[in-house]
Amino acid sequence: MPGEFDFIRWIMSQWRGRAGERVIVPPGDDLAVLKWSGDDLLIVGVDQVLDGVHFDSAVHSPRDIGRKVMNRNLSDCAAMACLPAAAVATAALPKGASLDYAKELYLGMSDAGNAFDCPVVGGDTASWDGKLVLTLTILGRSAGIQPVTRAGAKAGDAIFVTGPLGGSILGRHMTFTPRVALAREIATIGISAMIDLSDGLSRDLRHICEQSGVGAIIEASRIPIHADVSRLATTSTTPLEHALHDGEDYELCFTSALDHSTRGTPIGTITAGDKLLVKHADNRLEELKPGGFEHSL
Amino acid sequence: MPGEFDFIRWIMSQWRGRAGERVIVPPGDDLAVLKWSGDDLLIVGVDQVLDGVHFDSAVHSPRDIGRKVMNRNLSDCAAMACLPAAAVATAALPKGASLDYAKELYLGMSDAGNAFDCPVVGGDTASWDGKLVLTLTILGRSAGIQPVTRAGAKAGDAIFVTGPLGGSILGRHMTFTPRVALAREIATIGISAMIDLSDGLSRDLRHICEQSGVGAIIEASRIPIHADVSRLATTSTTPLEHALHDGEDYELCFTSALDHSTRGTPIGTITAGDKLLVKHADNRLEELKPGGFEHSL
Secondary structure: OOEHHHHHHHHHHHHOOOOOOOEEEOEOEOOEEEEOOOOOEEEEEEEEEEEOOOEOOOOOOHHHHHHHHHHHHHHHHHHHOOEEEEEEEEEEEEOOOOHHHHHHHHHHHHHHHHOOOOOEEEEEEEEEOOOOEEEEEEEEEOOOOOOOOOOOOOOOOEEEEOOOEOOHHHOHHHHOOOOHHHHHHHHHHOOOEEEEOOOOHHHHHHHHHHHHOOEEEEEHHHOOEOOHHHHOOOOOOOHHHHHHHOOOOOOEEEEEOOOOOOOOEEEEEEEOOOOEEEEOOOOOEEEOOOOOOOOEO | OOEHHHHHHHHHHHHOOOOOOOEEEOEOEOOEEEEOOOOOEEEEEEEEEEEOOOEOOOOOOHHHHHHHHHHHHHHHHHHHOOEEEEEEEEEEEEOOOOHHHHHHHHHHHHHHHHOOOOOEEEEEEEEEOOOOEEEEEEEEEOOOOOOOOOOOOOOOOEEEEOOOEOOHHHOHHHHOOOOHHHHHHHHHHOOOEEEEOOOOHHHHHHHHHHHHOOEEEEEHHHOOEOOHHHHOOOOOOOHHHHHHHOOOOOOEEEEEOOOOOOOOEEEEEEEOOOOEEEEOOOOOEEEOOOOOOOOEO
8 A cells, every 4th residue: 555655755756866956955854955045054844743643632732732743843853953943833723723722732832942942933824624733844954063864874883762762652742852952962973864763763764774775783672662661551562562663752863883872872783785674682683674653645 | 703813913912022133024924034044034934725625625636736735835925025945845635545646736736836946845744534734835035135024015105916806716716826026026126015815805905004004095996806706696795895805816915105007906005094995986985894714713
């Protein structure tokens, strides 16, 4: 069944050879990078949250929903190691939503943005007979640090993650803190590729490998598993599988030839070729299949 | 009943006094204007189209829907007299939409954008059990022309519109051409305020007046009425009312102390005070009430 990533691959194919002076990083990374006038590169991307997919309006407060759409975008900024600068947003509001509800959505976005000096500078609101949709577009600045893409990982680089993974569905997917400052710090020291973990490590590491033209071996025993996983009463899924596939961790996964073990947990090594493997405690190698979240079309 | 414009006014009140060095034009205009590094100002805004509100997916092709969301944003660029530079977009796709349908949406956006050298450089796709939502964020450059806001109209300025109004529901709301080149031309010559006519002249001229702190008198006999209006079989609404209130004309309304009558139709005069009036052929003055489209929350 064709899905979201087939669509993205098709869009990337439309762009092949077209990136140039103005568009430095075209569609296919966390954010696009544009040359603007002056020294600062303009980094731009957009993300949406849909009722019933990314949040549940019957459960989550409008303030938290607003925060989430901003924080997802700030996490994309982190993935490129850029500095958030401003945002614009849309709300498609169910008919009957009150003015107070709309204000809470806005305050959620602006609260989360203001924490990173990233004001909401514009937007569009409409009401309809559908469910709530929020989108937010973020503008970032390179501000002295070359944007980090998914495409620079090299065989021999170590692979790091910035925090424990899995079980975010219990609440962390609404309340995470985007790793903007840490991303700027590690990019200044030196890294080769980076992504934020929104679709699950097994999918997101694959994005790095595909765009860098490399493979990877990760060690099962080194994957940091979040305490939330133990609270998920699942019999069919192991804790490791939750950490590999759950998604919405919003930690960073990055690669580097340098030792970043004080800033992240080393979980494996980039390899030549194109295979993604998990090495278990008994040295058994297993293919790392993408088990994370993909929107099917 | 509180509506979209109450919400926008509240957001504007949140910003009062906060615009500064980085945010030159805050929320409340067609687009926001940001200071970036270098000489070029960064102009940014976002617009959305919702199934059943701005288009009907049972009637309109995905190519035309994609075109519309890009062209609405290009029309906002025209309203600020800026040069479109790049766009990012989201699609919330109904479950079961095919990959081909998604491609057609993208091609509609990119076709319309490429006509103005405005590529789609990034985006986000998700599927859900709701109806189709497209959003598009546009980035423009000042490129040597100071952005034109809604706030500069002065008593004595003439009011112009760039084309005939009314009846766009018959099809023009999907097929219009944004007035980007004309906007740049008239802004170079000299204008004081501008807006694109999306909500209807009676609402959009009010936006100029409110933000400029002025009033207006327009002459009924001078309002150019589109031929489409005569095809609307309405008994309760006059052709003039259609031209004043229908909306989605995507022509420009601008004010100037100069004579722009070769580039637009003069329809009236900006006045001191805050009254918006229509002068009828028999010299009768009538208050111009906002009859255009407002989303109720």
